[in-house]
Amino acid sequence: MIRLENVMKRYGETTAVRGLSLEVAAGEICVLIGPSGCGKTTTLRMINRLIEPTSGRIVVDGHDVTEQSPELLRRGLGYVIQSVGLFPHLTVADNIVTVPRLLGWDRGRMDARATELLALVGLDPREYADKYPRQLSGGEAQRVGVARALAADPPVLLMDEPFGAVDPLTRERLQAEFARIQRELHKTVVFVTHDVDEAIRLADRIAVMRDGQLQQYDTPEQILDHPANKFVHDFMGADRALKRLGRVRVDAVIRADVPVLSANRTADAIAERAACSESRFVYLVDADHRLEGWFDCRALANGASPESAITTVDWREVAVRPDTSLKEALSRMLGLGFRSISVVDGTGVLLGIVGLADIEETMTDSDAHIASVPGGLGGAGEAEA
């Protein structure tokens, strides 16, 4: 879909990018990563001709990018930047349909598209369509930025550190949602970041760059397990086993067969349920199967009253989602001091649990296992999702 052939960019004496050849297959996310000044942003900006290469060729969808005017080329390549760059004088809806407006869509079609895209990026169209950019939080602005890039449904997205300017929690959320959108839309994405975890989580392939040169271009698993040189090895960091957990989603190791108790919560019912439960915890759910808490069978067996064995919780605070990465789930577990963590859907319905042991197993298992885990973000195993 995108092919760079021996691309070079020189500024006077300094060479920003040298002899770069790279191919991104349709529907894949290629993450360009490296330290500042390694040429990753320059590479991205050469694809939509914001920077013209000194030599070499860039081909998108079979056509040399120099075949058409930069303006026409760019309308077919979605563009997202770290600072978002929303137009302050236009409403959110008008910002989103920037490219459709350039393409001459009629008003009704543009309004419909803005509504559709706001919903896609998780913003309520009725609430957000008429807001101005200054009324948005950083995370909301970046969602609008992504919606704007998708407006004319371009096959290619170019993203320059899109989630670099938001807080870690928002970034985590945006990454998960971007992965979800990508599973739906199958865009060909070139994504620049300096965040190794982000690269591992989102990439189908990672291109590690240094001083304008490509060091290694491979899947995250290969780069973690078989770094091409010392630079790649050091850049990816020492905690490779932990980083690999960023590739595996909670729903790949979830235990769905957890004991639950819904309506009848009398002391007798609890004791009876505890007696026949093989696991230590029995989960309490409401009539809609939403997580409300759990009780500790072991405490009960040791003579505690049923009331004191019950822990009531807010699912928003103690549970993870199926699309959370195991790395995130592990860090939540350690933070909460739990040996297992509940998994709920967006409305709090209990889907199962993930235990520390399940995660441990993933870490010590063979590499083949990790690669074959269905649901690795954006990976080939997505078909079953």
Next chain:
Amino acid sequence: MKRRRTGLAAVAAAAVAFAYLVSRQDWWAAALTRLFPTLTQAVFPSATVADLVTQHLQIVLISSAITLLVGLPLGVWVTRPSGRAFRELVAASVDFGQTFPPVAVLALMMPLLGLGTSPAIVALSLYGLFPVVSNTVAGIEAVSPSVLDAATGMGMGKWRILFTVEFPLAARVIMAGIRTSVIINIGTATVAAATGAGGLGSPIYSGINLQNGAWVLEGAVAAALLAMVADSVLAQVERAVAPTA
């Protein structure tokens, strides 16, 4: 919205009141006679206040129009890649244009353009250039680079970016420059009388020459009122071009 309508109504009322006041030559005569009882001619005899204001406005409108036609493109040009090299030169020149006394410009222009309104219009146009050019540059340069990067990256052309992104975002600052320029122009245009261009400078100059304080006051008060009305009108325009700011 409601406040804007009230503001508009107030400005319209002020403009109408000013026009009516200017048309009442008898009021001016009565007031000036009472203030200067010793003078035999307390009101300027050569032209009515209405005529003087009309002449004055003509000079101001023409010279301000020239200032805008030259100043806006000049300000835009020095923010483009092709003109960026001239940015400092242009800034220094318009700065010089404003520090150079308009009376001296008149004196220099007279041999070339003769008497009448032409030298005055040239002098005033140059004099008003500074706020227009500097505010145009400041307004356009204040547009965030990330907004321009996004606009370019999404496939907007240079002209489209200028008209649909840079101008709307710079409108308020540019408009403030235009307002300053016009108000300065209204006051400075009184010097136009020195070359016989007429306007509200005429009673002032004649008054100084003939030691008639009433005429000086007549021209000065009318010019000041005109400037105040024009300022509030332009303030409304300013609000209209940048309603969301």
